[in-house]
Amino acid sequence: DQQVKQNSPSLSVQEGRISILNCDYTNSMFDYFLWYKKYPAEGPTFLISISSIKDKNEDGRFTVFLNKSAKHLSLHIVPSQPGDSAVYFCAAIIQGAQKLVFGQGTRLTINP
Amino acid sequence: DTEVTQTPKHLVMGMTNKKSLKCEQHMGHRAMYWYKQKAKKPPELMFVYSYEKLSINESVPSRFSPECPNSSLLNLHLHALQPEDSALYLCASSQVHGYNEQFFGPGTRLTVL
Numbered sequence: 001d002q003q004v005k006q007n008s009p010s011l012s013v014q015e016g017r018i019s020i021l022n023c024d025y026t027n028s029m030f031d032y033f034l035w036y037k038k039y040p041a042e043g044p045t046f047l048i049s050i051s052s053i054k055d056k057n058e059d060g061r062f063t064v065f066l067n068k069s070a071k072h073l074s075l076h077i078v079p080s081q082p083g084d085s086a087v088y089f090c091a092a093i094i095q096g097a098q099k100l101v102f103g104q105g106t107r108l109t110i111n112p
Numbered sequence: 113d114t115e116v117t118q119t120p121k122h123l124v125m126g127m128t129n130k131k132s133l134k135c136e137q138h139m140g141h142r143a144m145y146w147y148k149q150k151a152k153k154p155p156e157l158m159f160v161y162s163y164e165k166l167s168i169n170e171s172v173p174s175r176f177s178p179e180c181p182n183s184s185l186l187n188l189h190l191h192a193l194q195p196e197d198s199a200l201y202l203c204a205s206s207q208v209h210g211y212n213e214q215f216f217g218p219g220t221r222l223t224v225l
Binding site for chain 1: 118154160162212213215217219221
């Protein structure tokens with residue numbers, strides 16, 4: 001049972017445009033959501049997070065939106081840069097449970 | 113210091129070898145984790161230590177043996193591994209309480225021959 005789903009295995013965006021990565025979850029107990037970025041042969045790097053009591057969190061070029069009723073979150077990157085090319089993982093957690101549940105990842109490619 | 117370090121970066125071992133992976137953090141985090149990641153897959157949780165005590169074991173085979181000597185160090189002892197255990201092994205750390213972003217190390221690329 002995949003509780004966190006990233007339905008797009010890959011996404012290609014032109015440099016300077018907006019990248020939108022999507023994530024859906026099924027467990028309504030999740031109350032904290034995170035996005036990680038991963039380059040090949042490296043560990044995931046924490047990008048941005050959002051609590052279930054918020055619907056938006058912004059950090060520089062990165063904004064995460066949460067729609068609790070739809071059990072959906074998205075990561076917006078504006079403007080997209082070549083260095084943003086990586087695999088992005090959405091993750092969810094129940095506070096205090098310590099177990100991150102990851103989606104399958106979306107490979108983002110930024111084209112010049 | 114917001115870094116988690118892991119050694120070695122690469123490890124090749126035979127099925128009869130015994131080896132250890134090491135992880136260190138100096139962020140004052142009291143939760144530490146071992147994950148396994150196969151190509152094109154998300155990280156898969158193996159073990160969690162809270163306050164140096166094993167709190168979660170995700171039914172990992174006994175050929176993997178974790179150890180937390182102190183609040184900054186985490187080891188993973190390997191013995192009699194199988195070729196299918198070849199993967200990227202990731203260490204992470206976080207606060208124990210509250211919303212706990214996990215910070216990952218660069219990983220150890222393990223190849224079992």
